[in-house]
Amino acid sequence: MPDAAGSFLALRNIMANAQLNHTYRMSRVGLGNLRSLGGGSRNILGVSYGYTNTKKVAAAAGTALVHAAITGSSSAATTVTSSITDPDVPRNLTVTAGGTAGDIAAGNVTITGTNVEGKVITEDFAITVDTAGTITGNKAFKTVTSILIPQQDGAAATYAIGVGSKIGLNHRLASTAGTGTVRIVSITTAGVKTLQSAPSAVASSATLVESNTVTPSTLPNGTTSYSIHYFFYNWVLDPTNGLAQYGA
8 A cells, every 4th residue: 555545545445345345354454654763664553344244133232141040059169051042142240149138248250161263261240248139241152051159158158140232343443442333333234233332331452352342322122133343443564564665
């Protein structure tokens, strides 16, 4: 790409044709032609665009959509690996402590599963002693394989595992991604598409794909799927295009 103007044109073309990219690979353009840097690196601004389609309708957030209430034990930790329903789309999980509040022990409920890449992930949900309520997780789980309930103070504390409203993405976003650089197209079961306003929240991580989530402004409701589009940039010295034709 000979200059920044040409780079922006290439970026525009990439974004215009991005719906053809069903492999979910990120489209990336390097911008800049700073001759003053000398030989080697020219591109200092990497601009990326990508999208994630949930493909399935996302159910409304619920307290027991992954596993019904599990009764803890006062004599030992409890590990559950059966009767688990995977989230309908990759999304965050919730743990709701209930039953007899006085039997609830302080500790972590640990959930193990996989992310969108099939890699094993875990998340701890911190429980407050003698306190019923819902703890909301941050990682997007594609599957859930086990639930660990720590030893309880009594025999009547329960824990239900549900899903939240944070939808997982297929990519790792740069920290520059935010509510202003993400837009969501909601698609009803009848096929009606609506471009939503900015999402309520965006979480990004350049290393952990499961920590990249978006909370839609129109929350999951059991009748809507999502096409989530994001645009972000990185300031880097990129030697990839540091060739003679890009400046001496």
